[in-house]
Amino acid sequence: MKEGPDISRIAALIGDPARANILTALMAGKALTATELAAEAGVTVQTASAHLGKLEAAQMIACRKSGRHKYFTLAGDDVGHALEALMGLAAVVGHLRTRTGPKDLALREARVCYNHLAGAKGIALYQGLLRRGALVETGEAVTLTDVGAEVLTKFGIDINALRRSKTPLCRSCLDWSARQTHLAGSVGRAVLAEILAKGWAERVTGTRVIRFSPAGTRSFEEMFSP
Template sequence: MKEGPDIARIAALIGDPARANILSALMSGKALTATELASEAGVTVQTASAHLAKLEAGGLTAVRKSGRHKYISLAGPHVANVLEALMGLAAGQGHLRTRTGPRDVALREARVCYNHLAGARGIAMFDAMLAHGHLTQAGETLALTASGEVFVTDFGVDIAALRRARVPLCRSCLDWSARRTHLAGSLGRAMLAQMELQGWAHRQAGSRVVTFTSQGRRGFETWFGPLPSL
């Protein structure tokens, strides 16, 4: 390909195993240090720093300083969307790095995808909101309806504040574990944050897994119905 975007360059950045592990770790939505990411990648801090420099130069990560420390995060949700899609492609082709186990089951039920809820619970929330007319979808365009505004407001989300922010309110994201859609955008982030605020769920340290309490499971089913069969 002689003209157009250089996808080979981006693919090469993601394709290195150590860099892929670094990017996967950043899908938790947390900013991590080079030392933490070196552990995730299974390389030395010096080697991780070299990989991080390439990822930053390629526009895949961002770095911010706090005192003497540097914290690395994904450059934005657009990068997370690409990574989630690639995970779905790899899973669909059977390219899994580990055998299925309890951790895998937990990831498939509920996990954080950059800053919003993914897995079976993310899909159930999206499907319920779509089925009840709270969301409308036309191709890749997703919108919150008038009834949806009432619904999310009752759930505890400040929709007016979300609309004032200059970021997309609703975005669809393809779930890697089921290759079905879940809700991203500022609304997806706010819905997960509200679940955490209500004590329904918490994120497992050092993991993307989101664990729901017994109260949270009951509350989730009241609002969004049972989990789909995946």
């Protein structure tokens, strides 16, 4: 007797190269139109629309209208975590894209993982908060401590507002490029937003890359290294 959830439908949806490229593009956390996603997938707009319909029916993406346009995003954090985990598995077993270059190195250094910081900088953030006692790991569960709440409040994050949200404060997310943990959840999202607001880093247009300035790197290390 077969038991548990049926993963075959989700696997088949992700397994199509065009749909995989669409989902990867949405990992940047920005809402994109069918035309933009068609360009990312390398297909016609009509074909992209068919793919988007299937992904929306499976509740992997969400659609909202603004004026005459429809914008698509990932359906939620769980979809982003699943995709990041699959990227990690693909890296482990050697299924890597053949074309590498400066963008690949930049992605490994710092990038958006749906709505939080990933790459070497994301791992450094997570490890720094652990060493300072701001986070505590219990298996795969991650908890923000009182020390962590104080540290992040000084950084400029309204922890009380985050606690009122339905989103978990902290979640661990396995980084595909290094197979180490970085910080997700509402705290992870808020930290990235504050880093960008402070001007320590900027998003590179049309990519998932987060580029830190030299001054921003120094400030990041001073803030999050013990």
